[in-house]
Amino acid sequence: MQRPTPKNNFGNGPNAHNLLRADRCPGPASGTAVISHPSAAATRREPPALRRLVLHLDLRAVPLPAATLPLNFSWEAWRDDRALAHAAILFEGFRNGTDARFMRALSTLEGCYDLITATSYHQYFVPEATWMAVHLGSRGTSLPAATIQVIGSLARAARIQNIAVLPEFRGRGIARAMLVRCLRSCRALGYELAELEVTATNTPAVELYRSLGFTLRRVYVHEAEAP
Numbered sequence: 473m474q475r476p477t478p479k480n481n482f483g484n485g486p487n488a489h490n491l492l493r494a495d496r497c498p499g500p501a502s503g504t505a506v507i508s509h510p511s512a513a514a515t516r517r518e519p520p521a522l523r524r525l526v527l528h529l530d531l532r533a534v535p536l537p538a539a540t541l542p543l544n545f546s547w548e549a550w551r552d553d554r555a556l557a558h559a560a561i562l563f564e565g566f567r568n569g570t571d572a573r574f575m576r577a578l579s580t581l582e583g584c585y586d587l588i589t590a591t592s593y594h595q596y597f598v599p600e601a602t603w604m605a606v607h608l609g610s611r612g613t614s615l616p617a618a619t620i621q622v623i624g625s626l627a628r629a630a631r632i633q634n635i636a637v638l639p640e641f642r643g644r645g646i647a648r649a650m651l652v653r654c655l656r657s658c659r660a661l662g663y664e665l666a667e668l669e670v671t672a673t674n675t676p677a678v679e680l681y682r683s684l685g686f687t688l689r690r691v692y693v694h695e696a697e698a699p
């Protein structure tokens with residue numbers, strides 16, 4: 473049965489920062505407030521288009537290491553009612569980055585929520601391979617820290633997308649653990665190929681994917697979207 477199209481209202485109060493710092497992220501409230509970030513594009517010279525790399529990984533051929541999160545982090549499986557928490561990580565993760573200046577959806581919390589929910593409503597969405605990493609605070613709080621989503625296909629190819637780690641949690645191996653966990657889930661579900669896209673100049677992400685064995689399939693140019 474078709475699920476209803478999700479609403480993407482965010483209420484008048486919260487922004488992504490507050491949402492992530494609340495002990496529990498609330499679901500979408502009524503009202504509308506699009507949260508835009510102060511664009512650095514005006515002060516920075518941007519290239520006219522993004523070079524996007526399409527990378528592949530043969531899940532049957534590569535050894536995958538253990539997916540171990542650092543101390544005080546834990547896994548959270550996909551839940552529809554946590555879509556906004558995933559979106560807030562995505563928004564904060566891409567904030568002020570090149571991708572957000574070229575892909576309008578990434579530049580607002582509302583756009584990120586639409587991306588996350590559109591993925592989760594896709595007919596081949598793979599919730600079993602979609603994860604959130606959560607930071608467990610000393611006072612029993614839990615803070616959404618990292619996100620990853622997957623769309624499958626009949627061709628046994630899993631498309632990995634919406635990967636982000638909050639800036640304050642980077643460099644601790646969270647993205648590596650999350651991607652490995654995701655790839656292991658895909659393989660266990662029978663997917664033979666994993667694919668993803670990355671902007672060529674996104675060195676941290678490109679290095680992560682290369683280190684796990686992803687190889688270049690093709691390159692394309694993404695033109696800037698009209699404001």
Ligand SMILES: CC(C)(COP(=O)(O)OP(=O)(O)OC[C@H]1O[C@@H](n2cnc3c(N)ncnc32)[C@H](O)[C@@H]1OP(=O)(O)O)[C@@H](O)C(=O)NCCC(=O)NCCS
Binds near residue numbers: 636643646675677
């Ligand atoms: C890319 C991103 C997900 C990496 O998250 P992270 O948790 O800091 O990554 P990890 O600590 O797991 O690092 C894994 C590997 O990534 C690479 N890497 C991470 N940060 C790097 C950096 N600053 N420079 C070069 N390589 C880097 C390294 O290969 C690293 O392995 P190593 O620690 O053994 O050297 C994070 O920077 C992010 O959220 N960026 C913004 C959103 C984004 O670009 N998402 C990907 C879109 S395709």
